[in-house]
Amino acid sequence: MPTLLSVNLNVAALLRNRRDHPWPSVVGLGRIALAAGAAGLTVHPRPDERHTRASDVQDLRALIDSEFPDRELNVEGYPDARFLDLAATVRAEQVTLVPDDPAQATSDHGWDFAKDGVWLADIVGGLKARRQRVSLFADPDARQMEAAAATGTHRVELYTGPYGAAHSDPAACERALTDLAQAATEATLLGLAVNAGHDLTVPNLAVLVAHVPQIAEVSIGHALFCDALTYGMDATVRRYLAACNGTAPDQT
Numbered sequence: 089m090p091t092l093l094s095v096n097l098n099v100a101a102l103l104r105n106r107r108d109h110p111w112p113s114v115v116g117l118g119r120i121a122l123a124a125g126a127a128g129l130t131v132h133p134r135p136d137e138r139h140t141r142a143s144d145v146q147d148l149r150a151l152i153d154s155e156f157p158d159r160e161l162n163v164e165g166y167p168d169a170r171f172l173d174l175a176a177t178v179r180a181e182q183v184t185l186v187p188d189d190p191a192q193a194t195s196d197h198g199w200d201f202a203k204d205g206v207w208l209a210d211i212v213g214g215l216k217a218r219r220q221r222v223s224l225f226a227d228p229d230a231r232q233m234e235a236a237a238a239t240g241t242h243r244v245e246l247y248t249g250p251y252g253a254a255h256s257d258p259a260a261c262e263r264a265l266t267d268l269a270q271a272a273t274e275a276t277l278l279g280l281a282v283n284a285g286h287d288l289t290v291p292n293l294a295v296l297v298a299h300v301p302q303i304a305e306v307s308i309g310h311a312l313f314c315d316a317l318t319y320g321m322d323a324t325v326r327r328y329l330a331a332c333n334g335t336a337p338d339q340t
């Protein structure tokens with residue numbers, strides 16, 4: 089199965105929020121991403137609404153329902169009451185739970201399943217009862233996959249931050265790839281599907297899917313929007329789709 093691409097729109101919302109204007113349009117950029125072939129849209133609405141707002145998530149639900157009913161909305165965040173209410177209201181096809189502190193600049197680690205597993209299992213059960221797919225943000229550590237699976241989750245999203253940060257260090261990159269491949273293999277053996285995300289780029293994505301072919305879906309925002317400044321949104325999404333299939337277009 090090819091690795092699917094979910095386009096994270098947080099950066100579009102961040103840019104929009106610089107001024108009291110409705111542009112760039114988060115929905116408009118989501119529409120371009122889906123028309124170009126993305127399988128879904130991701131948002132990570134943080135409590136301070138510094139980028140995606142609850143209203144954006146509702147507008148994206150309406151976009152998918154009205155124009156792209158075969159695509160998915162993936163809502164990521166820390167599972168407090170506000171987040172879980174929003175994920176239910178917008179009927180997110182996939183809910184990705186992330187252990188973020190509200191003060192965090194961005195996500196930088198996965199769950200500690202030994203510590204939080206029992207609490208997470210209860211939340212996972214509630215989401216599954218609503219027929220929502222659940223994914224848990226996880227460090228690329230094969231030893232944690234058994235405790236992740238014990239929560240009852242459908243998937244884990246492997247945190248690719250260390251892999252993304254290793255772009256100028258081939259040995260560190262190799263180590264990060266090995267960690268990701270081992271974690272994905274263990275997760276698959278335990279019956280979990282595997283997503284991945286954070287700091288993925290066109291060149292590192294093509295290498296990742298070649299080494300870790302089990303990855304069902306990647307969610308990408310930051311680098312994709314950086315590239316869109318050069319190539320435009322439609323062409324950029326197509327470049328990431330090509331990378332999902334193992335082809336890395338030149339970064340010229």
Ligand SMILES: CC(=O)[C@@H](O)[C@H](O)COP(=O)(O)O
Nearest residue numbers: 098132164186194195285286
């Ligand atoms: C869980 C994850 O890796 C992404 O959702 C990332 O946290 C994006 O969030 P920001 O756009 O707030 O950096």
Ligand SMILES: NCC(=O)COP(=O)(O)O
Nearest residue numbers: 285286287307308309310
């Ligand atoms: N889950 C990762 C995500 O949605 C996007 O992360 P990034 O590409 O903005 O680092």
